[in-house]
Structures are given as C-alpha cells and as structure tokens.
Amino acid sequence: xxxxxxxxxxxxxxxxxxxxxxxxxxxxxxxxxxxxxxxxxxxxxxxxxxxxxxxxxxxxxxxxxxxxxxxxxxxxxxxxxxxxxxxxxxxxxxxxxxxxxxx
Numbered sequence: 275x276x277x278x279x280x281x282x283x284x285x286x287x288x289x290x291x292x293x294x295x296x297x298x299x300x301x302x303x304x305x306x307x308x309x310x311x312x313x314x315x316x317x318x319x320x321x322x323x324x325x326x327x328x329x330x331x332x333x334x335x336x337x338x339x340x341x342x343x344x345x346x347x348x349x350x351x352x353x354x355x356x357x358x359x360x361x362x363x364x365x366x367x368x369x370x371x372x373x374x375x376x377x
Contacts, residue, residue: 297333299340307343308369312336314376315362317354322346330354349373 297316316333330351333342345351350367353376357363365376 297331297342299333299342302336302341302343304343304345304347304367304374307334307336307341307367308374309366310336311364311366312341313362313364314354315340317358317361319351319355345374347374349375 297318312334313336314332314334318331319328320331321327322329325346327346328351329344329346331342331344332350332354333340335341367374368377
C-alpha cells in the first residue's frame, strides 16, 4: 500500500475551535467610558507580565467605533466571564468607589 494511496481526512483545528483572533480597536482609558453606554463585543483575560495578577482586555464599540480597554478590575473580569455567552451586549461601566462594574 502506498503512503500517498489512501487519503485519510482528519478535522482541522479551525473546524472545532472558535477563532481566538487578537482583539483590536483604538485603545481608550477606562475613565473615558465611565457612565457611557457601550456595546461589548469581545474580551480576553491574561496574566500580567509585571504583576502576579490577571488583567482584562475588553473590546467594545462606542459611537460605532471599535475600541479596547485594559483593566485589572476583578469585578469587571468576573462579570464578563459570567455573562460571556450573552456577548454582544450593551452595558454601562460605573465607578462604585472601590470597584468598577457593568450596569
């Protein structure tokens, strides 16, 4: 039997794994979106290179422009992970003194 004789088809990674493309958009500061409605379109959670903590990259649209923010907010990270299956969704980020949260 020839090595090239029988073609065995195996699934490609891209057939069963969701795309994990880089989140893109113009970078903004968290303070610049406080109390404004945004359309959350994606997120990623990564370990910080500088601290032993996690940080959130949040992708969203505001005024129909794709943007991203980076934050170490544990509350926002927990909320986005809890409701990831609802993305895309509209939200307002509020400052509650000691933490930030979606409302």
